[in-house]
Amino acid sequence: MHTIWRVVRESPLLWRAWEGEIVVYNDASGDTDHLDPLAAEIFETLLEAPANNDELTDRIAQALGVEKTTDLRDTVASVVIRFHGHGLIEPVEE
Amino acid sequence: MPALTKPWRSSIAWNRATDRVPALADAAPLQRTKHGGEASSSRVLLRDALHSLHRRGAVAVQDWDLLIRQARRAGLLARLGYELADSGLLRSVPAGPRHYLEGECIVAEKHARDVRWEVRQIKVALAEMGAPIVLLKGAAYTLAGLPPARGRLFTDIDIMVPYESLGKVEAALRRAGWDSGDLTPYDERYYRRWMHQIPPMTHVLRGTAIDVHHTIVARTTRHRLNARKLFETTVPVPGDPTLRTLAPADMILHSATHLLNEGEFERGLRDIDDLHLLLRHFGADPDFWPLLLERAAELDLKRPLYYAMRYAQRFLGAPIPEDVANSARLAPPGAVLRPVMDRLFDRALRPTHASCRDALSGLALLLLYLRGHLLLMPPHILVPHLLRKAFRGKPKEPEPRPGLGNPF
């Protein structure tokens, strides 16, 4: 539950940001993803440094100027799961 | 010499007794007539070009237009591109053909990325099994960094697991999103009861295909091969202990059996080129050859190996040591059968392009197709199977659609 996540190291990722959104390409999977502003913020946070879900929720609440509600927590959690499923992020081993 | 009653048999026995087995050095005369005599086989530009590149690192091409078309049909356009690049010749190919050679190399690189990703997904799906996964054919070549990986185009991934774990593997793949799709009851019986295989599965999201095997020769054939022997000698993939491939000799025998015994030659020239590359690669070590012969005998796959080496050398210039090629241990076909098979396989191992067909091509392919089926299954399964196949149509390609993401 307190998994620390980081952007994948071994697959090269390419991305571009426009107007708060990000398009990211994963060379290993060949997939191209479109990240809305919330997902983009999570992605950029993890680019800076690994973080767990709590820290990500904090950061998002701050960046978007919103309350840290359970809804927000759940949304962040589902984006993290999606990122993991797409091979964009991975858990940091202990 | 023992007294023999049938004149036919006596000539073969005599050959064997005196060790006058037809030598693969016979390949040389065929080369000479190819350019002067048989007009049809001199139009197999692709085979000639590959042979020339392999043996001399050089090639003189008169008709790039036809060569590109043959290579594309044979699935060897990318490989040809890489071979030319290796010999430093790609730069000087005229722009028109060069664009397609380079373009296909880019496609092959994409396929290689896709294969690695797909293998990774398979690993994740089968992680709980605990047992290593044995990669076969293209996936093995790619993950192990072997020469046939270069320029290869993929349609599916083949893996091998122990027979006892087939059920668990199928269940695990299904949980991870692979599915056999809609099969007719006949197809289900064909795969499960008669061929003892899981039907090929496709991933519902990625659209990629996987074929799960438990041995390298179908159970219905007369080759009684104990698959456990194959598992005993698998080797790990460099850098990834959870993945394994067949031992080099087994890899060659698998490829040889698949090509020479199964009667399907859509990728015939590509497959014999793979064999040529494997033989050259592993054969660089002189200790390899006796191992290969011994294993062929042990697994009862001598005849396919004989043909594989013969044609890899004859058509593509594979360096087979003469004593290996001539080895009596391979129990080669006799002086009557051998030229017949030579003529049949000469036609089968050509690009399936109209320019490579001659008057006998149709017959040759049919005969080898029937031989393949006879070798594959006993008559009581074969006849209904062939009848079924005759009534199936072939779907047309849909219009090309632009796409995002990861199609195979």
Add this chain to the structure above:
Amino acid sequence: MRTGPFWTHLRTPIRGLVDEIATLYEGHPISASEAFADFHVSIAPPISLRRWFRPKAQFLADGIEPFHPLPFDQALPMFEWGLNWCVATYVNHFLIVHAAVIARGGRAVIMPGAPGSGKSTLAAGLVNRGWRLLSDELTLISLEDGSSIFGLARPVSLKNESIEVMRRFAPSATLSRVVHDTAKGSVALLKPPAESIAQVAEPARPAWIVFPKYLSGLPALLEPKPKAAIMIEMAKNAFNYSTHGARGFAILADIVDSCACYKFTYAGLDEAVEIFDRLESRH
């Protein structure tokens, strides 16, 4: 026959088809002795008993049959679809986007669009008002510099009502015979202006990406569209985007970066021409 960067070797016994092609492709180089052809196509009746009943035409690309045979009188549209199929299937020395592309003053407007978006009609209209036609279907992006756009200057495919619209809008333009009952309805091909054909070898620089949509009854509207969504749409509409991997991503991203991106709805060609003229003079 050469159309832009590609030589096509065509073999057909259908005299009428040859005449139609000669008219619509007038100006493109023809040669009987090219050493290398990019595509080898044939259109002929298939060998079957049906050839005397309702004759069909079969398209073969070097022996490969990508479509089912079609009625004889659809040979010309079949040639067009077949040639598109060849480019989309075999070419990888360009990044190919399913989009119309026109240009003025060396600067190109790329118009991706699903069938039915009206992009072909829009392209046809604009090239009859001073824009140069590169292509109505296939935008070719050079891999060498990642930004030069090349065209084919092939006939524009018009469907159903668009045919009559174009007759009125450009009465002097050459239109092929209308072919009815195709899979896409009634189809006619519009010959590109001679200058477009003459300039086919010249590349253009991408300056605008416009997503058109025909919406009758409403005034034309050109609105900026977010670039991230444009990038995804371009990638979805590119036949070989995935094949080119990281390179494909970088090229499309750079193009999206350097273009002004819009979505465009329109009901009439006159309005559309006006808006595009203003767009071009603005930048």
